[in-house]
Amino acid sequence: MEKILSNYKSLLNNLESLSSESIKNYDLDKTGLFIVDMNNGFAKEGALSSPRVEKIINPIADFGKALSSKINTIVAFTDTHDKNSVELKSYPSHCLRGDKESQVVQELLSIENMNILEKNSTNGFFVLDMEKYKNLDNFIVVGCCTDICVYQFVLTLKTYFNQNNLDKNIIVPISLVETYDIDEVHSGDMLNTIFLNSMIQNGINVVKEIIL
Numbered sequence: 001m002e003k004i005l006s007n008y009k010s011l012l013n014n015l016e017s018l019s020s021e022s023i024k025n026y027d028l029d030k031t032g033l034f035i036v037d038m039n040n041g042f043a044k045e046g047a048l049s050s051p052r053v054e055k056i057i058n059p060i061a062d063f064g065k066a067l068s069s070k071i072n073t074i075v076a077f078t079d080t081h082d083k084n085s086v087e088l089k090s091y092p093s094h095c096l097r098g099d100k101e102s103q104v105v106q107e108l109l110s111i112e113n114m115n116i117l118e119k120n121s122t123n124g125f126f127v128l129d130m131e132k133y134k135n136l137d138n139f140i141v142v143g144c145c146t147d148i149c150v151y152q153f154v155l156t157l158k159t160y161f162n163q164n165n166l167d168k169n170i171i172v173p174i175s176l177v178e179t180y181d182i183d184e185v186h187s188g189d190m191l192n193t194i195f196l197n198s199m200i201q202n203g204i205n206v207v208k209e210i211i212l
Contacts, residue, residue: 031136080102
C-alpha cells in the first residue's frame with residue numbers, strides 16, 4: 001500500500017510540475033479545437049451526469065468563444081445512441097437519439113463555426129474524416145471524460161499519426177478536462193492523475209492550461 005501511495009504522489013507531483021502554454025505558440029491557421037462529450041447527459045442530467053463535468057462547461061465555452069474567430073476548425077463530439085446500441089450493454093442507458101441528453105450543452109452552442117459530430121462509441125476518432133484535418137498541426141482536446149472518451153480519442157489520434165509518420169501536436173489542458181466520481185468505485189481525482197500521466201507517457205502534450 002505504501003508503494004502504491006508513493007507512486008500516486010509521484011504522478012501527482014509530475015502533473016503539478018507542468019507549466020501553462022500560450023496560444024501564441026501555435027500557428028492558429030493550423031490549429032483545431034476538439035470538444036469531447038460536453039452534452040446534457042454527462043454534464044447536467046441523466047444516469048452518467050456529473051457535477052465535476054458541469055463545472056467545466058463555462059470555462060470550455062469561454063475558451064471556445066475566444067478561439068472561434070481565430071481558428072477555422074472547432075469540432076464537438078456528442079454521444080448519440082439508439083436503444084439497441086451495443087455500448088449500452090456496458091453502461092447505463094444514456095444520450096439516446098432525440099433525447100435532451102444527447103444534445104451539446106446550451107452554453108457551447110454560441111461558439112461560432114462549431115461542427116457537431118454524433119458518435120455511437122466512447123471514441124470520437126471513428127467519426128472523423130481525417131482527410132479534412134490533414135492540414136492541422138495542433139489538436140487541442142478538451143471535455144470529458146479524462147479517463148474514457150478523452151483518453152481514447154487522444155491515444156487513437158496519436159497512434160494514427162505515429163502509424164503514418166505524421167509529426168502532430170496533441171494538446172490537453174488539465175483545466176479543461178474532467179471525469180466523474182462514484183464512491184469507492186471511480187475516484188475522479190485519482191483517475192485524472194493516472195490517465196493524464198499516461199497521456200504524457202504516450203507523447204501527448206499535457207499542460208496546466210492554455211493562456212489566450
